[in-house]
């Protein structure tokens with residue numbers, strides 16, 4: 011294989027890039043630039059702020075009453091937790107195999123992330139392990155719809171109900187997915203979205219808290235805006251649109267108007283992009299399924315009426331690959347096809363970026379309480395070592411190019427097993 015830069019420039023066809031712009035996105039950004047209002051704390055420019063309109067548009071896309079945009083997905087988690095009143099001394103169940111922000115957000119509000127092992131077939135939180143992890147201090151379940159899976163929302167809703175816990179959905183990887191006809195993010199009490207660069211809907215950075223609970227939405231607005239919320243009065247051009255309520259201690263975790271403009275225009279492309287990824291994913295899954303020792307890990311529950319495809323995790327059996335683990339196989343395929351294939355992160359009890367023991371503002375006892383050494387995550391540990399993932403933008407390519415991934419994997423398998 012030739013090295014990347016040269017072949018990138020000479021190849022007529024590349025993998026689709028991500029994120030993608032469009033004339034509508036560019037027009038939308040220019041409109042905001044010219045409006046003279048770049049932040050919600052700016053003066054009314056003769057219309058509702060983009061942030062407010064995007065929050066409403068995304069809420070109605072989902073089917074909830076309120077959408078509160080925030081600076082990023084981690085801020086969405088912090089705001090959701092604080093809106094629920096979760097803080098020092100509380101415990102929150104967090105899946106053990108997930109991006110570090112899910113646990114660090116819980117620790118940041120002073121609560122303890124209880125790391126729960128995952129389900130082998132979906133990579134989402136294991137119901138049995140969650141049930142066993144509920145204790146006296148548990149206040150919430152942070153349920154993550156990971157990669158291309160939707161977690162069993164019926165079972166987790168029932169568990170939350172039975173044990174008196176709040177169900178928080180983390181939908182950072184599942185924009186537009188649906189469970190029994192309802193979009194994910196509408197079933198838990200509150201949900202968090204991220205619009206970071208890699209996500210299915212993105213403005214580079216961004217996030218949103220969704221809920222149908224009026225009190226939680228009011229809290230979320232104040233928590234993201236230094237205690238301010240949108241005025242209920244008609245805005246007056248040249249004057250502020252925010253009321254200084256201050257019944258909560260908030261912080262500035264606001265989304266800029268430019269980000270909201272990108273998101274409003276991008277939201278209109280999401281369903282089409284999801285449909286293209288879906289069609290290509292099914293074809294690719296069939297092709298991968300013919301290979302020995304290869305499986306795609308995603309929840310195939312028929313109650314998922316609309317799957318989405320963020321990263322597609324491919325699990326390999328090292329015995330069918332001359333003993334090579336998933337990461338090595340992924341790297342070899344990546345070389346062949348000229349596309350970066352991310353490995354699955356290690357579980358949070360072995361993740362180099364999850365270091366609650368390094369929080370300077372907690373005392374020794376608090377840090378000890380957060381110690382990851384207390385958690386055993388055998389399934390997460392085993393599965394993560396033998397997976398690599400295919401990014402969603404690859405699934406926007408023409409079908410024959412997508413099928414090239416399966417051909418490359420077959421080729422890698424032949425060369426590794428005949429060594």
Ligand SMILES: *Cc1c(COP(=O)(O)O)cnc(C)c1O
Pocket residue numbers: 082083084085108109111112154180182183204205206215216217
């Ligand atoms: C990306 C991600 C986050 C964090 O979002 P940021 O916008 O990067 O802060 C949280 N949870 C999950 C599951 C994610 O994938």
